[in-house]
Amino acid sequence: MTRQPFTVNGREYRPPAEPVVVICVDGSEPAYHEQALAAGRMPWLAKASQDRLSNWPAHGAMPALTNPNNVSIATGRPPRDHGISGNYILDPDSGQEVLMNDKAFLRIPTIFGAANDAGYDVAVITAKDKLRRLLGAGLVESGPALDGSGGEAVPERRGICFSAEKADQATVADNGIGDVLDYVGRPLPAVYSADLSEFVLAAGVRLLADRRPDLLYLSLTDYIQHKHAPGTEVANDFYAMIDNYAGQLDALGAVVVITADHGMSGKSDPAGAPRVIYVEEEANRVLDGPEARVILPITDPYTVHHGALGSFASVYLPDGADPAVVGSALARIEGIQAVHTRADAADRYALPPDRIGDLVVLAEKGYALGRYPAWHDLGQLDAPLRSHGALGELNIPFLINRELTRPADLEQDIAEPACVHNYDAFWVATTGLTAGVDHAG
Incomplete structure (x- = not known):
């Protein structure tokens, strides 16, 4: 045929x-x-x-x-x-x-x-x-x-x-x-x-x-x-x-x-400890009132080897929060490569705007992003953290x-x-x- x-x-x-x-x-x-x-x-x-x-x-x-x-x-x-x-x-x-x-x-x-x-x-x-x-x-x-x-x-x-x-x-x-x-x-x-x-x-x-x-x-x-x-x-x-x-x-x-x-990319310090920025915790330091919600899109049913720690995070802000204020604070943290608004991230990286957060946070190659410490079970990691998600x-x-x-x-x-x-x-x-x-x- x-x-x-x-x-x-x-x-x-x-x-x-x-x-x-x-x-x-x-x-x-x-x-x-x-x-x-x-x-x-x-x-x-x-x-x-x-x-x-x-x-x-x-x-x-x-x-x-x-x-x-x-x-x-x-x-x-x-x-x-x-x-x-x-x-x-x-x-x-x-x-x-x-x-x-x-x-x-x-x-x-x-x-x-x-x-x-x-x-x-x-x-x-x-x-x-x-x-x-x-x-x-x-x-x-x-x-x-x-x-x-x-x-x-x-x-x-x-x-x-x-x-x-x-x-x-x-x-x-x-x-x-x-x-x-x-x-x-x-x-x-x-x-x-x-x-x-x-x-x-x-x-x-x-x-x-x-x-x-x-x-x-x-x-x-x-x-x-x-x-x-x-x-x-x-x-x-x-x-x-x-x-x-x-x-x-x-x-x-x-x-x-x-x-x-x-x-x-490797995302641990020289001693082998994960080098993690907890984005939800950091965003909530800035907010006065309702809290932000962070989605880590690397999360899946197979978290043994990465503990749901990647280098890309979506931040959903509560009503009334100023994305510029929160984004500016996050961008000053060591290990954060870039913070984008929803529109900028969608345009720059060809993403669907309705399926990402108010802010998109990218980590440097040697860093990982988390929500807050208690949310991650790092006891499953049996080797220095290597993960992925962003430009690195x-x-x-x-x-x-x-x-x-x-x-x-x-x-x-x-x-x-x-x-x-x-x-x-x-x-x-x-x-x-x-x-x-x-x-x-």
Whole structure:
């Protein structure tokens, strides 16, 4: 069947000549693969660099967190358009923190759903289950088909989407595939382990070998990066594993893009103690009366390795409070890089204004942001704090196993220069590849 180009969210995606595989290495600042490469631990990448490889400076979307960036990759657009501004938001109707892990929060369709509608074969494999419902929108839906007995309607298979975390629970009806553990030939991995990411990659290689989907997205977890700095033995072992599977995907004839959702920074002092600014506590020192409410969008069900401490915070002020007064006080604190009003943050970082606070606070690379001390359980941390969320974690890798013309620089006012974003990945590997790429649109 001949595939036709399709358009979604203002971009045209042309049918690729080979399968396209995008790997999102969660938490992968460029130093990780650079140091592993220098240590001789990534032989495939070393050979690809000599033969054919495009290696461009890149940015993720803001905030530099997992959910917003994975959805940006999945939609080809920044959070301003797709609406996922963090893992958690403050629901204006209930006043409660709400986990944004359901497709109901999406404001635009995904590339994956649009590709399925256009007749492409699409598979999405995530490490953590929190992403599955967002990334799987449009892949496995209830359809009108009847079962063999002529009875009740059953779901119609429209692609594959499952998580390594709950691979043992995947079914054809809900995920487009069943018996995943037997299919991949690996046991169910622990959620806090490097094995979770390896399961995703092993499953991707198996799918590519026997099904050859047109588009394959493999999203890993940042468990290793939260605990181990670039160049350490454990980190190099992890990147050697990634290199092995990337080489297998390349050998199977795929266009392989390796990027990340965000980088990672150390946020502890020389003694190893977390260097934390408690934003809600600091804001309430300024206010006389009703208190501010801080939302830390890094918060998710997996807080063991970061204690809900990131470098991006939304501050919701009580009625009558002056944002300029509170913002000015916060900006004077050592370790605060910037404080923006809602309008300024939305404009500067392409964020949805209705899903961020009255103020947006960004920490310097070596600092973390919290609410107030009692809210965080730092007893779970078993290594010096490494985390992410703001400009210090914006720079990410963008590697593709094809020689292409470097795109024009984009959005240099945000941080260091970048020529492409992670959410350009599927466009570059389809339309951009056929056009030779002279911009990333």
